[in-house]
Amino acid sequence: MDNKDKTIIRVGLGTCGISAGANDVYDAFKEAIAGTNLTLEYTSCNGMCFREPIVDIILKDRIISLSNVSCGEVPRLINEILNNKIIDSEDNDFLVMQNRIVLENCGHINPDKIDDYLAKEGYQALKKILLDILPEQVISEVKSSGLRGRGGAGFPTGLKWELARNSKSNEKYVICNADEGDPGAFMDRAVIEGDPHRVLEGLAISGYAIGAKYGYVYVRAEYPLAVKRIKQAIEDAQNRNLLGNNILGLGFNFFIKVKEGAGAFVCGEETALIASIEGKRGMPTLKPPYPAESGLWGYPTNINNVETLAAIPWIIRHGADKYANFGAEKSKGTKVFSLAGQISKGGLVEVEIGMSLRKIIYEIGAGTSSGKPVKAVQLGGPSGGCLPESMLDTPVDYESLLAKGAIMGSGGIVVMDVDTCMVDIARYFLAFTQKESCGKCTFCRLGTKRMLEILERITLGEGRESDVESLIDLASKIGASSLCQLGKTAPNPVLSTLKYFKDEYIEHIVNKKCRARSCKGLINYKITNKCIGCHLCTKACPAKAINGEIKEKHQIIPDLCIKCGICESVCKFEAIYHE
DSSP: OOGGGSOEEEEEOSHHHHHTTHHHHHHHHHHHTTTSSOEEEEEOOOSOGGGOSOEEEEOSSOEEEEOSOOGGGHHHHHHHHHTTOOOOOOOHHHHHTOOOSTTSSTTTSOTTOHHHHHTTTTTHHHHHHHHHOOHHHHHHHHHHHTOBOTTTTOOBHHHHHHHHHHSOOSOOEEEEEEOOOOTTOOHHHHHHHHOHHHHHHHHHHHHHHHTOSEEEEEEETTOHHHHHHHHHHHHHHHHTTSSEEEETTTTEEEEEEEEEEOOOGGGGSHHHHHHHHTTSOOOOOOSSSOTTTSOGGGSOEEEEEHHHHHHHHHHHHHOHHHHHTSBOSSSBSEEEEEEEESOSSOEEEEEETTOBHHIIIIIISOSOTTSSOEEEEEESGGGSEEEEGGGTTSBOSHHHHHHTTOOOTTSEEEEEETTOOHHHHHHHHHHHHHHHOOSOSHIIIIIHHHHHHHHHHHHTTOOOTTHHHHHHHHHHHHHHHOSSHHHHHTTHHHHHHHHHOHHHHHIIIIIOOOTTSOOGGGOOEEEOTTOOOOOHHHHHOTTOOEEOOTTSOOEEOTTTOOOOOHHHHHOTTSOEEEO
């Protein structure tokens, strides 16, 4: 029987699906289909993380998609499939506004089967350039596409390749930077897990264009599934003569190794990444020289992130002009974003650059998970900035975001509702960058520590009126004196929240209040006269901070209260509140 005539059950086994129980669902289907003519397959994440575990039923004429499938549902689903009674639950609203280029195969192919990728025009772009296109022409095509680096800086990709191409050396390297470490960002992981051959093909094209025969994929070891699948893809591509010596018999030699990083955020910076591959401590070095002149082992090196490389095969197959039709005037193409935080439909989206934040959050992401209004959006990870709700109509492109005090970054969008404390958010992101500082630069190492101490003091209710000016002063010096972008941009969350939410800082410092009621040092629990002395709160309090006799009004002991809120949640008479 031809595969086209078979009914295939396909389970999403990306990290998000597995964490939601998809492995157990897959095993349950494996057991349940025994003795039937059904076929079981797996894929990776299709971007709809909010629907996991996802199961697709692939029929002869259509695909039926099922959401949040549990093991207990499997027998019923098998019966419905066999009796042609299965009902589609696909969320088309999530997909209809997207333009999928980088993610076109994710969730639709088995990432561990090279034949699935080949059936989707896989490695045709590589074959095309090896047959017909000179390296300089490849670079010209990439330049014409307008593709800019998707790792955060937005440097023109074709120009970057040209600089490496023009560097004179008998040895050159290309590197795929998959050291994704931003809180709330998971684009690179999902692309490698879902379409690893696409990344390898983009890296090979990059190697051909600049004249390199060796490439590295630098991926953090905290992504075990991505590491496993990229290694499997390399092995399979070598076995098909799509990597290695004399690729496709067309005279191009290209070899790829995987380097597992130890999870240092600073290794996302190019020179720190290079140092890590060389076995040194991951610390940035002064530029120039740039990697295009002197990079890995001292040789010219080109570094692109996962998403940038994954766009390359599409551009080569379809043409630069078609890619450039997408996007804004100075920011061409599409961009993959991870929607995280307090968002109803969290996951991965790929949209045309220039779409507004409002459309992404409300029309694709369906607004906040709490149903409350959006208060702010954090873009660009810990190096980015927080924009208020009033700026949600800002187009998502490099220039527009930078003008508002945020950055595109690698593509993380963290949504916050009105119950979020912006001072605490600034503290959270600064704590991350302070911890991840490599320590090389004094102002980054110590300046971020001083800023964090101030923010922690403010959230504890011990802020001083001079703290705001101290934060601004330290931010300026850290930005001016740090060697790499981690240090230069570390103060951004603080500066953006001071710019748009300064009144919250003043409330914390002067009024000793947190309007979001999330800073424990500024929360006070009180018991009103509604208390009937039922003793529920006394029994529930883990700190033994409530006393009082049965049927008499109880009291909270402030020095013992740990501000956990359990007393308020168990009170049946609404006699306990916090302010």
